[in-house]
Amino acid sequence: DPVLHLEGIGKTYGKDGPAPVAVLHGLDLAVARGEVVALVAPSGAGKSTLLHIAGLLDTPDRGRVLLKGRDMTGLPDKARTEARRRDLGFVYQFHHLLPEFTAAENIVLPQLANGVGARAAAARAQDLLGRVGLAHRAGHRPAELSGGEQQRVAFCRALANAPALLLADEPTGNLDPETSDRVFEVLMALVRETGLSALIATHNHALAARMDRVIRLNETVA
Numbered sequence: 001d002p003v004l005h006l007e008g009i010g011k012t013y014g015k016d017g018p019a020p021v022a023v024l025h026g027l028d029l030a031v032a033r034g035e036v037v038a039l040v041a042p043s044g045a046g047k048s049t050l051l052h053i054a055g056l057l058d059t060p061d062r063g064r065v066l067l068k069g070r071d072m073t074g075l076p077d078k079a080r081t082e083a084r085r086r087d088l089g090f091v092y093q094f095h096h097l098l099p100e101f102t103a104a105e106n107i108v109l110p111q112l113a114n115g116v117g118a119r120a121a122a123a124r125a126q127d128l129l130g131r132v133g134l135a136h137r138a139g140h141r142p143a144e145l146s147g148g149e150q151q152r153v154a155f156c157r158a159l160a161n162a163p164a165l166l167l168a169d170e171p172t173g174n175l176d177p178e179t180s181d182r183v184f185e186v187l188m189a190l191v192r193e194t195g196l197s198a199l200i201a202t203h204n205h206a207l208a209a210r211m212d213r214v215i216r217l218n219e220t221v222a
């Protein structure tokens with residue numbers, strides 16, 4: 001089974017109103033185990049909608065969402081939330097780290113919420129920080145880190161609970177081009193080392209070309 005399989009998904013906003021907007025139009029997309037897929041889309045093509053549906057934060061109006069072969073489409077919110085916590089990691093353009101906590105603590109907290117013991121969580125945080133070259137920043141708060149460092153900590157947090165699939169929305173989009181390239185390399189190395197699958201939305205065609213496969217969403221008018 002692919003890690004993620006979106007089967008014929010479509011979504012219509014404002015269905016009951018005067019001006020419905022249909023997006024994704026029966027999209028099929030599968031992400032295999034260990035595969036890193038780039039998602040390139042012009043603004044308005046439905047990139048956010050797709051990532052929300054894949055992230056089990058939204059449901060399609062048609063089609064199915066299979067995560068590790070399991071149909072998530074009709075499941076109650078509780079089961080979807082559990083699957084999200086267990087199987088998915090998220091990275092956004094902005095790091096969304098908790099400002100009052102250190103880099104290590106930001107990686108420990110989601111593990112504690114997932115039932116991991118404090119000692120094991122701290123060890124995993126330190127291991128992940130080492131992999132992104134930030135072992136020496138473990139005790140620093142986000143405001144004490146550069147933009148690239150903050151984003152690297154956010155990658156570690158996304159991987160804290162060893163998800164099956166990473167969903168990333170412009171993960172280096174907030175960084176200057178040079179930093180973006182370096183931080184992207186770190187992300188790719190981390191993904192490869194951990195055997196993670198990833199769906200990474202980006203406007204950067206050079207970055208997209210370095211992934212296993214590129215999916216393009218076309219801007220289509222309903």
Ligand code: ADP
Nearest residue numbers: 013014021023041042043044045046047048049
């Ligand atoms: P992208 O992330 O590619 O810019 P989105 O998935 O955010 O695209 O949106 C795709 C289309 O759906 C856009 O035309 C947008 O205006 C419309 N849309 C998104 N969310 C809503 C909503 N909550 N209500 C109505 N229309 C929406």
Ligand code: ADP
Nearest residue numbers: 137140142143144145146147148149150175179
């Ligand atoms: P980069 O070139 O990686 O973007 P910067 O030039 O912004 O890094 O920062 C260089 C170093 O200074 C980084 O290691 C960062 O952790 C540290 N640093 C940046 N801002 C602060 C801050 N406000 N407080 C403490 N250390 C900082």
